[in-house]
Amino acid sequence: xxxxxxxxxxxxxxxxxxxxxxxxxxxxxxxxxxxxxxxxxxxxxxxxxxxxxxxxxxxxxxxxxxxxxxxxxxxxxxxxxxxxxxxxxxxxxxxxxxxxxxxxxxxxxxxxxxxxxxxxxxxxxxxxxxxxxxxxxxxxxxxxxxxxxxxxxxxxxxxxxxxxxxxxxxxxxxxxxxxxxxxxxxxxxxxxxxxxxxxxxxxxxxxxxxxxxxxxxxxxxxxxxxxxxxxxxxxxxxxxxxxxxxxxxxxxxxxxxxxxxxxxxxxxxxxxxxxxxxxxxxxxxxxxxxxxxxxxxxxxxxxxxxxxxxxxxxxxxxxxxxxxxxxxxxxxxxxxxx
Numbered sequence: 001x002x003x004x005x006x007x008x009x010x011x012x013x014x015x016x017x018x019x020x021x022x023x024x025x026x027x028x029x030x031x032x033x034x035x036x037x038x039x040x041x042x043x044x045x046x047x048x049x050x051x052x053x054x055x056x057x058x059x060x061x062x063x064x065x066x067x068x069x070x071x072x073x074x075x076x077x078x079x080x081x082x083x084x085x086x087x088x089x090x091x092x093x094x095x096x097x098x099x100x101x102x103x104x105x106x107x108x109x110x111x112x113x114x115x116x117x118x119x120x121x122x123x124x125x126x127x128x129x130x131x132x133x134x135x136x137x138x139x140x141x142x143x144x145x146x147x148x149x150x151x152x153x154x155x156x157x158x159x160x161x162x163x164x165x166x167x168x169x170x171x172x173x174x175x176x177x178x179x180x181x182x183x184x185x186x187x188x189x190x191x192x193x194x195x196x197x198x199x200x201x202x203x204x205x206x207x208x209x210x211x212x213x214x215x216x217x218x219x220x221x222x223x224x225x226x227x228x229x230x231x232x233x234x235x236x237x238x239x240x241x242x243x244x245x246x247x248x249x250x251x252x253x254x255x256x257x258x259x260x261x262x263x264x265x266x267x268x269x270x271x272x273x274x275x276x277x278x279x280x281x282x283x284x285x286x287x288x289x290x291x292x293x294x295x296x297x298x299x300x301x302x303x304x305x306x307x308x309x310x311x312x313x314x315x316x317x318x319x320x321x322x323x324x325x326x327x328x329x330x331x332x333x334x335x336x337x338x
Contacts, residue, residue: 109133116133120184159327160330165197174203181214252284252285288335
């Protein structure tokens with residue numbers, strides 16, 4: 001920065017002021033600096049600049065799987081709004097491993113990030129490390145809350161499961177529940193939401209006994225567990241409600257390989273429904289009936305809540321509850337699988 005200031009013939013504070021906000025310097029000065037930038041190709045080291053500030057304009061994002069289209073869409077929305085607010089969003093993946101989540105936390109500490117949005121591993125997370133991070137910077141959790149007190153933006157699982165269970169019971173045989181690996185709090189809360197929904201309808205719930213796993217490979221989990229269920233006599237009902245759409249992908253694939261027809265009709269052997277409205281759910285064969293998480297809205301509200309906690313914006317479009325949680329209503333997506 002000092003070399004560039006000397007090259008332009010202006011003071012370093014003036015150069016710094018320009019790079020923080022080009023409109024903050026006079027027009028002639030701005031033209032002079034921009035001509036020098038074009039001639040020299042100079043770009044300030046954004047990380048060095050931020051580390052020298054009391055509070056940086058870097059925001060951290062931690063997700064458990066960088067290849068999942070759900071998390072890709074979620075982070076894209078967060079990054080866009082962060083950039084519009086003058087922040088740089090830096091995304092790291094824990095890859096489903098607690099040690100990688102810890103490393104991401106330490107990386108963000110070293111970068112002096114202003115705040116972070118985290119989709120935690122949950123059950124496998126080292127909560128004391130996340131708690132320590134939360135004492136130094138504002139945190140907002142998405143997808144699955146870390147605990148009952150954390151700031152969180154996500155789907156209201158109780159509402160979404162009431163919606164899908166009610167539909168499945170009205171349109172055919174009652175659903176049995178096919179769970180997900182216990183990788184975060186969604187595994188527990190979604191099963192309980194299914195049980196509560198069946199209880200409201202005064203129907204006996206049926207939970208498929210699946211093997212305990214901590215894998216994020218949900219499709220393989222659904223496929224292998226369905227093979228095991230079919231080998232041992234099949235599902236207890238002709239309607240299967242999966243904890244998420246990725247599990248449903250595996251269930252449908254295993255059913256197809258076993259010669260079963262999945263769909264809604266008298267000529268079908270099995271109905272399969274999911275949860276989340278995964279970006280690829282509508283392109284499955286058959287397309288999956290599910291309840292939609294609005295990942296665009298989750299991303300928008302999460303970054304706006306974080307910016308609000310940082311003092312960057314005054315009001316939220318959706319007022320933050322006293323509990324620090326924003327739970328969104330899901331919408332039923334009716335397709336051929338159920």
